[in-house]
Amino acid sequence: MSFGEKVKEALIARAAEGLALSVSVILIWVSFKVGPAILPALEASLSKSLLISVLLASLALNIIFLALFWVTRKKSEFQLKYGIYWDKDKNPHCPNCKIPIGAYNKYHAGWGYYCKPCKNIYPLTDAAGNNIKPEQAVSEL
Numbered sequence: 001m002s003f004g005e006k007v008k009e010a011l012i013a014r015a016a017e018g019l020a021l022s023v024s025v026i027l028i029w030v031s032f033k034v035g036p037a038i039l040p041a042l043e044a045s046l047s048k049s050l051l052i053s054v055l056l057a058s059l060a061l062n063i064i065f066l067a068l069f070w071v072t073r074k075k076s077e078f079q080l081k082y083g084i085y086w087d088k089d090k091n092p093h094c095p096n097c098k099i100p101i102g103a104y105n106k107y108h109a110g111w112g113y114y115c116k117p118c119k120n121i122y123p124l125t126d127a128a129g130n131n132i133k134p135e136q137a138v139s140e141l
Contacts, residue, residue, distance in 0.1 A: 081137065081140070082125060082132060082137045083123065083125055084101075084122055084124060086137075086138075086141055090138050090141050092113055092134070094113075094115040094117075094118055094122065096118045096120065099115070101114065101115045101122070102116075104133075111123055112124070124136075
């Protein structure tokens, strides 16, 4: 994904958030202005049991939406360590496209994992930039 595409996605996400926020603010403002005029009419025409039923249904929907939000925002299945993504079974994945990558070998650019779709070699390096072997990386995961 190019830098321009990433910027475009971020702008679309921020615009959607801004739109949702502005609609929420307008709805809250309207309910504060219109609510006091409508509330006496609602109390007179609707029974208390119906109002409690609507309140409980609203509470149940909010709990369902919260649960759906929590499930969709779950943690990534990959862990980034030493410049490579690792899955829960300690298999290496490309840091760019996140597909499984092949064996750790010596290439013209040095030792590393080669990703065929990206055509890049990704070496295993620690925070100081020192090369490390896959055995060290897997043992420390």
